[in-house]
Amino acid sequence: MQDYFYSLMDYLDGQLQAGEVYLGYFSGEQSEFIRFNRAKVRQPGSVEQRYLELELIEGNRHTIGQLALSGDRAIDEARVTTLLWDLRGQLPHLADDPYLLYAQTVQSSETVATNQLPNAQELLDEIISTVAGCDFVGLYAGGGIFTGFANSLGQRNWHSSFNFNLDWSFYHDQDKAVKSAYAGFQWNSAEFADRITQAKQQLEILKRPARSISPGCYRVYLSPVALHEIFNLLSWGGFGMKSQRTKESPLLRLLKEPKQRLHSSVTLLENTADGIAPAFQNKGFIKPSQVALISQGEFLGALVSPRSAKEYEVVTNGANEEETPTALDLAAGTLASTDILSTLEQGIYINNLWYLNYSDRDACRMTGMTRFATFWVEQGEIVAPLNVMRFDETLYHIFGDKLMALTAAREFIMEASTYDFRSTNSIRLPGAVVDDFTLTL
Amino acid sequence: MQAIKQRFQQIIPKVDFCSLRYVEKRSEILSVRQNIAEPPLRRDDVGVMITVIDQGGLGYAATSNLSQTGLREAVTQACDWAHRSRGRMVVDFTNFTMPHSRGDYATVVSKPWESLGLGEKLDLLYQEAANCQIHQTIVDWKTMLWSVQTEQWYFTNEGGEIHQTTQYLVPNIRVVANAGADTQYRTLGGHGYGRQGGLEVLEQIGFYGKGRQLAEEALQLLEAPNCPMGCMALLLAPDQMILQLHESIGHPLELDRILGDERNYAGTSFVTPEMFGNYQYGSELLNVTYDPSVAGELANYQFDDEGMPAQKVYLIREGMLLTPLGGLMSQARAGLPGVANARAASWNRPPIDRMANLNIEPGNSSWQAQLSAIETGIFMQSNSSWSIDDSRNKFQFGCEWGQLIKNGELTQVVKNPNYRGISATFWRNLKQVGNQDTFEVLGVTNCGKGEPNQAIQVGHAAPTCVFANVDVFGGAA
Numbered sequence: 002m003q004d005y006f007y008s009l010m011d012y013l014d015g016q017l018q019a020g021e022v023y024l025g026y027f028s029g030e031q032s033e034f035i036r037f038n039r040a041k042v043r044q045p046g047s048v049e050q051r052y053l054e055l056e057l058i059e060g061n062r063h064t065i066g067q068l069a070l071s072g073d074r075a076i077d078e079a080r081v082t083t084l085l086w087d088l089r090g091q092l093p094h095l096a097d098d099p100y101l102l103y104a105q106t107v108q109s110s111e112t113v114a115t116n117q118l119p120n121a122q123e124l125l126d127e128i129i130s131t132v133a134g135c136d137f138v139g140l141y142a143g144g145g146i147f148t149g150f151a152n153s154l155g156q157r158n159w160h161s162s163f164n165f166n167l168d169w170s171f172y173h174d175q176d177k178a179v180k181s182a183y184a185g186f187q188w189n190s191a192e193f194a195d196r197i198t199q200a201k202q203q204l205e206i207l208k209r210p211a212r213s214i215s216p217g218c219y220r221v222y223l224s225p226v227a228l229h230e231i232f233n234l235l236s237w238g239g240f241g242m243k244s245q246r247t248k249e250s251p252l253l254r255l256l257k258e259p260k261q262r263l264h265s266s267v268t269l270l271e272n273t274a275d276g277i278a279p280a281f282q283n284k285g286f287i288k289p290s291q292v293a294l295i296s297q298g299e300f301l302g303a304l305v306s307p308r309s310a311k312e313y314e315v316v317t318n319g320a321n322e323e324e325t326p327t328a329l330d331l332a333a334g335t336l337a338s339t340d341i342l343s344t345l346e347q348g349i350y351i352n353n354l355w356y357l358n359y360s361d362r363d364a365c366r367m368t369g370m371t372r373f374a375t376f377w378v379e380q381g382e383i384v385a386p387l388n389v390m391r392f393d394e395t396l397y398h399i400f401g402d403k404l405m406a407l408t409a410a411r412e413f414i415m416e417a418s419t420y421d422f423r424s425t426n427s428i429r430l431p432g433a434v435v436d437d438f439t440l441t442l
Numbered sequence: 443m444q445a446i447k448q449r450f451q452q453i454i455p456k457v458d459f460c461s462l463r464y465v466e467k468r469s470e471i472l473s474v475r476q477n478i479a480e481p482p483l484r485r486d487d488v489g490v491m492i493t494v495i496d497q498g499g500l501g502y503a504a505t506s507n508l509s510q511t512g513l514r515e516a517v518t519q520a521c522d523w524a525h526r527s528r529g530r531m532v533v534d535f536t537n538f539t540m541p542h543s544r545g546d547y548a549t550v551v552s553k554p555w556e557s558l559g560l561g562e563k564l565d566l567l568y569q570e571a572a573n574c575q576i577h578q579t580i581v582d583w584k585t586m587l588w589s590v591q592t593e594q595w596y597f598t599n600e601g602g603e604i605h606q607t608t609q610y611l612v613p614n615i616r617v618v619a620n621a622g623a624d625t626q627y628r629t630l631g632g633h634g635y636g637r638q639g640g641l642e643v644l645e646q647i648g649f650y651g652k653g654r655q656l657a658e659e660a661l662q663l664l665e666a667p668n669c670p671m672g673c674m675a676l677l678l679a680p681d682q683m684i685l686q687l688h689e690s691i692g693h694p695l696e697l698d699r700i701l702g703d704e705r706n707y708a709g710t711s712f713v714t715p716e717m718f719g720n721y722q723y724g725s726e727l728l729n730v731t732y733d734p735s736v737a738g739e740l741a742n743y744q745f746d747d748e749g750m751p752a753q754k755v756y757l758i759r760e761g762m763l764l765t766p767l768g769g770l771m772s773q774a775r776a777g778l779p780g781v782a783n784a785r786a787a788s789w790n791r792p793p794i795d796r797m798a799n800l801n802i803e804p805g806n807s808s809w810q811a812q813l814s815a816i817e818t819g820i821f822m823q824s825n826s827s828w829s830i831d832d833s834r835n836k837f838q839f840g841c842e843w844g845q846l847i848k849n850g851e852l853t854q855v856v857k858n859p860n861y862r863g864i865s866a867t868f869w870r871n872l873k874q875v876g877n878q879d880t881f882e883v884l885g886v887t888n889c890g891k892g893e894p895n896q897a898i899q900v901g902h903a904a905p906t907c908v909f910a911n912v913d914v915f916g917g918a919a
Binding site for chain 2: 032034036037038039041042043044045046047048049050051052056063064065066067068069070071072073076080084087091094095096098099100101121122125129138139140142168169170172175176178180247248249253254257355356357358359360361362363364366368369370372389391393395418419420421423441442
């Protein structure tokens with residue numbers, strides 16, 4: 002797809018009029034999706050899609066069009082030409098945009114991956130045979146993901162990857178289940194089998210009679226996967242320059258005097274170098290390897306899109322338009338994995354959280370549910386699965402005065418989201434033991 | 443379109459069933475933030491999905507390559523998947539017949555999106571944005587129009603042919619007020635104002651002049667005390683009723699959730715197949731319908747994406763649970779009746795059970811009668827926060843606007859109003875249902891579920907409603 006995209010952009014170079022600049026951003030994928038339920042196939046299929054985002058700029062006026070490409074050169078040249086004419090026709094109706102900013106220093110780059118994924122037949126055979134006899138439900142999503150940038154200044158960037166993400170659950174009964182995932186770039190049958198075995202072992206504990214507890218404050222362990230849900234919510238306006246300047250950030254109290262602070266063990270980065278997403282974005286800027294967001298509990302920096310950079314007169318760090326992170330990295334703590342249960346002593350071992358939202362955004366107080374394998378722990382031993390509970394707690398407790406420890410071991414999680422396209426976001430997180438965690442329902 | 447139809451007819455494989463679903467979607471987003479126009483964004487998306495069912499297997503392939511070669515490759519891929527999945531499907535296709543329907547549908551539009559030029563539409567947004575800037579504590583404000591026009595064709599191997607064109611408009615206004623570490627928001631209907639139609643929707647929903655009203659309300663919230671905590675009567679506006687309906691009736695009634703398809707992602711349901719026909723879901727005042735025929739509602743259509751004709755069905759009548767939200771395949775799997783709600787977000791995602799239009803039928807109570815019946819309670823409006831467990835039972839919702847009710851009258855405005863409850867008991871405390879005068883047509887434009895994930899627009903219409911004994915609370919101190 003790289004040659005195809007570049008040649009289409011070369012064609013576009015020849016269609017521009019004097020004084021015009023274009024920015025072209027390509028996103029494509031060749032995906033195989035196999036949906037499972039009850040260890041059988043529910044919906045299997047393939048999706049091949051290619052999209053071009055074309056931004057036309059003349060002076061300080063600009064407009065954007067997105068187009069599905071067919072992959073046929075003649076058809077796509079015609080579509081791009083029509084789009085270009087339509088965009089050109091819009092420009093006279095637009096005012097100058099004082100916040101327009103795009104990269105004007107050419108920085109080309111190329112990351113080309115090799116496809117090492119198994120073929121669909123072998124994969125399906127292996128999954129079906131390995132999970133036989135279990136109530137297995139989930140999705141295999143795999144294949145190539147292709148991202149490109151080009152502009153009329155001559156910059157060309159390309160990033161391709163071939164990865165898979167098998168996101169699944171083993172169910173015991175009703176809502177009692179073990180959730181797991183196997184994601185990567187090269188399928189390893191032994192590793193897959195090992196993960197299945199581990200999940201089956203956890204499933205045995207879920208077969209014990211479930212316990213219900215009353216609302217109240219409990220000591221909890223939040224696994225890296227559970228913390229991922231908290232960071233997904235925080236990413237919704239938490240780290241962007243615009244939400245901070247417009248006072249909409251849920252982390253506002255880290256910024257406004259008298260400033261609050263989190264626990265000194267909390268250090269958070271946007272770690273692009275360690276992630277799997279492209280390091281370039283749709284205005285042509287290259288992201289730095291790392292952006293420090295929180296250091297030892299204190300706010301340090303924000304993700305800054307080109308538009309915010311112009312509006313607030315700061316330097317962009319190549320953030321996307323929404324200023325959402327793509328590769329968060331929370332520093333490890335010191336708690337050994339073998340000491341989690343003894344530190345918890347009596348409380349709740351939470352593997353998964355679900356459906357988080359703010360109950361008081363200003364106070365960064367969030368609510369959500371426990372889900373899948375959540376266990377009641379007594380005297381440092383898991384004794385029973387727990388029926389689902391609702392929590393309502395502020396981040397200033399979870400990562401502040403109620404944080405007891407972060408684990409030394411961290412988990413690298415590849416985002417399984419497939420809305421519109423397969424996500425290339427990732428996150429690296431430890432687990433956390435938190436005291437007096439509030440459960441409400 | 444005739445060319446694609448002919449290409450499809452030339453490459454139909456010898457299988458039990460084959461369909462081509464063509465989707466062409468054009469959307470445009472115009473926005474003005476702090477009196478400055480953001481760059482217009484238009485999207486032109488087009489592609490097809492080929493679906494094959496053969497000898498017990500099913501497969502799909504989606505492509506944006508509409509040439510003979512592209513369609514032929516998609517047919518081959520779909521056949522390959524049907525072959526691979528044969529004998530391994532969770533759905534038994536042995537006695538299963540797909541419909542080969544013929545028909546069409548088009549949204550009624552009185553003022554097309556194109557009837558105003560780009561500059562004129564931006565002027566509307568500039569004007570409303572300027573109305574928002576009434577005080578220095580208004581720190582951000584934005585006005586927006588999102589137009590979506592879709593043309594869809596559906597052909598089958600035995601002559602089925604459906605043509606449907608829809609248009610909808612989603613206007614929005616968002617105002618942010620701040621003082622110190624306190625930030626309050628007001629939006630147009632909690633983002634719930636989307637309707638099929640053209641620019642006439644703006645007048646229907648009272649868009650003009652709303653900017654100033656929302657800004658004034660945001661300032662009032664900034665001055666207001668936190669919502670008190672307690673168990674009290676709750677009067678919900680339609681723009682919160684639709685979220686309550688969506689999360690705690692709509693999702694639990696989706697048959698694919700009940701059948702377990704969504705257990706790894708969107709979740710399961712506390713509703714089981716045995717409950718249909720004999721479970722009292724709510725009080726006798728509760729009447730819930732799947733209705734693809736309410737003027738302007740977002741998910742109006744004649745056929746779903748598997749070719750099933752759509753018609754109004756009571757899901758809950760006088761509180762009794764009757765019918766699930768399940769399309770043809772789910773109905774066959776569960777042995778239950780259902781509705782025409784197998785829908786796909788676009789050409790690149792397969793159909794699954796969705797809500798489509800899900801409504802609460804109006805009752806007999808006037809707005810004044812509802813208020814008068816409340817001695818101590820609270821009125822909440824415009825959803826701002828939503829969370830519910832994966833069985834769709836334990837919920838917690840927050841609203842932008844709260845106002846206390848004392849002795850039948852609206853009194854003190856309060857900020858950060860929240861309430862929580864359990865679906866299985868909450869609806870049984872439904873005490874009053876507003877009449878037609880309180881009934882509003884709204885919708886949700888980003889309902890997410892499915893693997894692979896799909897976000898789709900669903901329509902909701904509801905009157906104001908009163909619930910007794912609700913656990914209400916406010917923000918942190």
